[in-house]
Amino acid sequence: MTADPSARRGIPDATVARLPEYLRALTGFAERGITSVSSEELAAASGVRSAKLRKDLSHLGSYGVRGVGYEVDHLAYQISRELGLTQDWPVAIVGMGNLGHALAAYSGFATRGFRVVALLDQDEALHGQQIAGLPVRPMDTLDALVAEEGLAIGVIATPAGSAQDVCDQLVAAGVSSILNFAPCVLVVPDGVDVRKVDLSTExxxxxxxxxxxxxxxxxxxxxxxxxxx
Amino acid sequence: MTADPSARRGIPDATVARLPEYLRALTGFAERGITSVSSEELAAASGVRSAKLRKDLSHLGSYGVRGVGYEVDHLAYQISRELGLTQDWPVAIVGMGNLGHALAAYSGFATRGFRVVALLDQDEALHGQQIAGLPVRPMDTLDALVAEEGLAIGVIATPAGSAQDVCDQLVAAGVSSILNFAPCVLVVPDGVDVRKVDLSTExxxxxxxxxxxxxxxxxxxxxxxxxxx
Structure with missing residues (x-):
């Protein structure tokens, strides 16, 4: 653990959980051609108070300039680097129903440092079918994906009934981070991170x-x- | 504004933004048959520090019991009531591509206080087609939906190119809350709330x-x- 610069600097988990929100707000400012923002503007766009924002960003060594604020591009880069998004994370999506289709075509992943390298489904009838430019593969190609593509993140977009089975197969192949869109709780061994997406939060x-x-x-x-x- | 109990008690926006996360964690505990949790357990499951959690919940008048913690069902009810989820919010989804299909079938909405009352699309070829038990309607039925169903929340699941046009039509019909899944920034008049979903946050x-x-x-x-x- 001592090799981890973030752990050394002690970035709290709650701060980490807010960093994507700041990055999303910064991307919004950049899209509108805004090059610098005050902590108040960035805080308002992120739904936090400015004192909290300044404290969060101080963990990244980013303090802004009095009367000027934060440079949008630079701060976005700093947060991206902290989140590990300046490298390209290979992602596999399992479950090619409507949600899997939508996620496979979702352009937001590529611009956020994620590369969808594989689409998988347990249904043999779908194997070989092209979705968003990729063929649907059988689950038994997971080992090769981990070995050859360095696959570390799996997205589960199956119905609730097959999510645990798919999760077990991902973990057995060596995938250690799982994003679960299925409406159910997954059981995983220590060392595997699971995040559950609840589309009703917003x-x-x-x-x-x-x-x-x-x-x-x-x-x-x-x-x-x-x-x- | 004086009639609003939350505004009177002054619940900060940042606390409001965390309430769905607490509710999600509480639902997870309930699903696993757990009836009471400590503030530390609930904080860990929600990704915040326990001091923050206790402060947030104190805004709701909920303090837990020393040595026992919070009763899962009761706290879930208190948060649901604060968020306005003990009533049933009618929701319309616009854009019946893969994502719209997936959202229409998403069981998580119904259990969280939302009722999908209508599916709409600008494409005439889809009108009348049944998706998840509802017919796809044309956009010009929006006025009737607002008048007859009390529609207040619109979900935009269109491509980025038509999202602003659809948003303008929702606002013109009187919809004042918009959830945007399209990867673009929407412009709305004062009094209309927009939240943008970024599927890559997690x-x-x-x-x-x-x-x-x-x-x-x-x-x-x-x-x-x-x-x-």
């Missing part, structure tokens, strides 16, 4: 704001509500 | 841990590496 945040708007609108009464609309 | 967190494992493994050398594997 909807829940919207619902909170929607509720707030509805209550404010009700308080203003029907006339003002019509105007506010 | 992959980025995995990449960080994967990098840490790779560096630790390299430091231990080839022999120990073999053992650690």
């Amino acid at each position: 909807l829940q945040i919207l619902a909170f704001h929607e509720q707030r708007k509805a209550l404010a609108s009700a308080a203003l009464g029907p006339v003002a509500k019509g105007v506010a609309k | 992959l980025q967190i995995l990449a960080f841990h994967e990098q840490r494992k790779a560096l630790a493994s390299a430091a231990l050398g080839p022999v120990a590496k073999g053992v650690a594997k």
